[in-house]
Amino acid sequence: MSAGSDSFQRIDTDVLVVGGGVAGSMAAIPALEAGLKVVICEKGKVLDHCGSIGCGVDHYLTIMDSGPEWDTPEFLLKHVPELTDGIVDMAVAGRVIHEMPRIFRKIESLGVDFRDRQTGDYYRLRSFGLPGTYHINFDGTDFKKHLGERVRKGKATVLMRTMVVQLLVRDNRAYGAVAFNFRSGEWTVIRAKAVVLAAGDVNRISKNASGLAFDSWHIPYNTGDAQAMGYHAGAQLANMESVEATLTPKGFSCQGLNALVSLGAHFVNKAGERFMFKYDKKGENARRAVIADGVINEYLLGNGPIYLDCRHLPQDMLDRMEHTLQVDRYTLPAYYQQKGVNFREELVEVSVSELSIRRSGVYFRGSGLSVDVNGETAVEALFAAGDCATVSGGISGAAVLGHIAGEGVVQRIRAGGGALPEPDPRMLEQVRAQSEAHLRQDEGMPWKDYEETTRQTVSDYVGVRRDERGLKLALDTLRALALRDPQLRADDLHGLMRVHEARNIRMNAEMMATASLARQETRTGSSHFRMDYPQTDDRNWRKFVIVERGSDGPVTRTLSTDQPLSAAFSRGNAAVAA
């Protein structure tokens, strides 16, 4: 099975992008425009769908500079501290928000039509507590196809069904990665002058109503690969203590419900009470985190089941809802049909989804790899964008930070960096041998059992309610699980890919539990709710919790939010000149 390093396929390129979703594609575009060679590694097989939700897009957050004060970067930026409960990198969020109009126009120039088909105008809605109608509601079925086409036209090399398992780093500078194709079994060493991590959020990390591990709100094939690899490579992560849950029709963890809420649906409890105003004066227009928190509280108070109520809405609004339902999740109408529920006339029972590590229901505060204003992490020439980075904002956040990172890559490469190092052949051989050993663990631990332990542990002790005792218990379990990593069993190449995913999920869970233990306060409701520190403590905790690799696992330190996260980076010349 094993072979020498000469059995690796070798690719030398300018830029390696890990993940072909919105952030990865948008990072590739400016690099291609600058004439750089780009390789994209993607676990899926197409560039035509969004990485996070696998389908199209039904809303896009942007500033358009259309005239009114609210539609300017300055106005939105002013509200970012309250939107993020004070935990935000204002430098990076500021860059993202200022770039929004430019990137929006650029996406339009790629062929995406954001206008309403009937009126020919932009249909803009206020949602998730934002201080203006920043969300364009549109039929974005082909949104990602246009981005993918641009990447293909730029002649990027796309390696499909390919999983990156380790980054190549020397002297705190990234220079490529090792990957394998889980259809062919072929291993590749990709050397690159810069690497962009854009592999999305962390899913399959806790339990949900259906009990099916792959029934998740966001795509279950996003497993924190970027965060885990970045951690091992020496990058820093922040906000890993903040988890995100959403609300879903009970039994199917799908997106689409939030779109209904932004179009005017209500939540009611078992007594028929519309309760959301108890939790926020904006009611159902509150931030996603607040909406989820409200429902979690109602369930814990014994007021469940909770229902979604659309019955008061006018027919034209219900028609619009019905039409947009399937843009985000193609199968949702079929689900309602099989269930025999008509949301126009009946209440729909709602569940709290499984958790994910993404942006904790808050725009402009991501949980993941810390980046500077160019999208570069604490490791030189290693960039991150989208849901795996610390400034995240849905599709538009991924698009804008992705493009910023792509431009950052161009600057970094033009600033020079010498010849690409030659990776140590023994190290390459070891990476491959350790991986392929999972294929021979006939008596080993099935990755599904390993993952199930992670999920149960997170649900019980690192979920929507936490305390010191539970978090320590969880860390003990997660660390004990890590000792079994070498014994994980893969039945085939596909299973080998899942083994790597399962390990990455566990690694992220350990980072989450470690950061949660460090933050001795509660912030953003159920995103980080410490039963032993139930109050928000602005005096002591207007701070980021930064996670990085220590000699014996993840360690934390804090940094005042008066500073950008890049202030904690040890690489010299924190950012290349813009």
Add this chain to the structure above:
Amino acid sequence: MGTNSRNVFNPIRINPETCVKCNLCDWICPGDLIYKEEDNRETLPVIKYPDECWYCGLCQSICPTQAITVVFPEQMVHNKTDVVSLLGKVAG
């Protein structure tokens, strides 16, 4: 531990009469679950890892002859889980 022993539910039905064995479902599946022998117009696609399905329906949406139907299992359609049990052991 785990749910491996349970009979695995097949998330999609492929109509063998209308399937044209074209490979598109294999190509589009984001989870690498559907395997279709390439360049063989005789064999049907196989759902090799049914319990890893995300129920996204991309296979159904791309199928040129509507030969694929996504079918949801009972625990998704008529779910009996107590939501409070998902909210952790610390809450109580």
